[in-house]
Amino acid sequence: MPVKPEILKIQATAQSRLFKVEEIELRFSNGVERTYERLANRGRGAVMIIPVTSDNEVLLIREYAVGIEDYTLTLPKGLIDPGETAHKAADRELKEEAGFGSNHLHTLKVMTSAPNYMGHTITAILARDLYPCKLEGDEPEEMEVVSWPLDKLDQLLLDEDFTEARAIAALYMTRDYLQNEQTN
């Protein structure tokens, strides 16, 4: 592995309610110096839940995403609250956003979103053995739950409302994991 650059200085350059921007001065092992900007870490990371029914269907949600100013088809997800484990957060978000609890959670992978610009991580968690259970969250409106057969993932990818890379990655990992489980 290469030798990591030396961090010469970290300095906050902008701050809003949710976002904090840092400037970071680095010296690479070859002597080259660079100044980068990144979003500072906040919180304890996030979870993305892949709820799979006994019929091998995945429960997607349709929610408004203000970044793209449109509704989008994605997986339930949310920040881990103080004192929560990732699995506890996954079970809570699943109840709030899709109206289901899970008796069988399994961590697939800790993913990064844009590691060049932020340290933020999201853990993909497979949720099975589902049962109806609705918790009130802070959602401004009820989310539509859309059931989709896991073996028709190729058709889902053609849908222009389904674009989130983290959800694409999570669904493929789920499909592979369940196929391997059946084979072994």
Added chain:
Amino acid sequence: MPVKPEILKIQATAQSRLFKVEEIELRFSNGVERTYERLANRGRGAVMIIPVTSDNEVLLIREYAVGIEDYTLTLPKGLIDPGETAHKAADRELKEEAGFGSNHLHTLKVMTSAPNYMGHTITAILARDLYPCKLEGDEPEEMEVVSWPLDKLDQLLLDEDFTEARAIAALYMTRDYLQNEQTN
């Protein structure tokens, strides 16, 4: 499809060299009002390149990612420059980061990264028919190029240096696309 919320107000709340934060006031169709923050769009989007050799190996790069303060294994990627098409940007970034050009580019999918917080898109582009060609970019150091068999994607996912959701999604889409091509 649900009725989109009405945008009542958009206001810049923080600004640095790279990042601009906006506050956006919304009224949902059920009358509920919310104020969200998001990163404003900059630029023309980005490309992520999946370079596949004639031996069905993918060329990964190992680069320093300041968000996680560590080296990470990912795919070549970068912003689309003014006047460039996505394919032109893909070819340029591939030459700068991996030292290869491509005579056969194919767009797989336009992906979003975190649509609740930003409108930023990245287009996954499969690159085949590769030939050695190095362009100088603005990289502070030479990037290591790591060749990985596409049919050993499951082992790559176990690697803790390979975490970027957009790269995971891009590699799975590539594997499926190439398998379908062989079948049809």
